[in-house]
Amino acid sequence: MKKTVLASRIGKAGIGVMVAAAATIAFSGTAHAADVYGKTGNGCADAGGTYSYSWTGSAQGRDTYNAYFDITVRDKCPGDGWAGALYLSYWKYQNGQWKWTSQQRVKVNGTYSTPQTNVDGLQINVCNYLPDRAPSGCSRVW
Numbered sequence: 001m002k003k004t005v006l007a008s009r010i011g012k013a014g015i016g017v018m019v020a021a022a023a024t025i026a027f028s029g030t031a032h033a034a035d036v037y038g039k040t041g042n043g044c045a046d047a048g049g050t051y052s053y054s055w056t057g058s059a060q061g062r063d064t065y066n067a068y069f070d071i072t073v074r075d076k077c078p079g080d081g082w083a084g085a086l087y088l089s090y091w092k093y094q095n096g097q098w099k100w101t102s103q104q105r106v107k108v109n110g111t112y113s114t115p116q117t118n119v120d121g122l123q124i125n126v127c128n129y130l131p132d133r134a135p136s137g138c139s140r141v142w
Helices: 007-012 022-026
Strands: 031-039 045-059 062-075 083-094 097-108 110-112 116-129 136-140
Touching: 031 116, 031 136, 045 083, 045 116, 062 097, 097 110, 097 116
Parallel strands: none
Antiparallel strands: 031 045, 045 062, 062 083, 062 110, 062 116, 083 097, 083 116, 116 136
């Protein structure tokens, strides 16, 4: 049986966004890895490395995955006052229910390697980051 992360689930929820790690859509089976890269709209931050996931089961009719990261985010314009930051959005199954987490900042200037468990519809974004300001110039890390 083919197991994939489905962008349509997010669209049906009215979020209207695609799965950021689109490279994973082409894989089948239970464990996958892909090199990923993205840069902000102005090129002042980029992120690259490896994203992988494994199918862990299903809950309430949806597949669940564990996601693993080795992604480094870098500031490419150090004199502008902004940093580079990595953001995740995803559905997470916990305590018997699905919950959407949107644009959670997980790393500023460095390598992110913390796994996420029981998730679906994961999106990875790189953004320009300045404390007390909204993220700027965000782009997908594919």
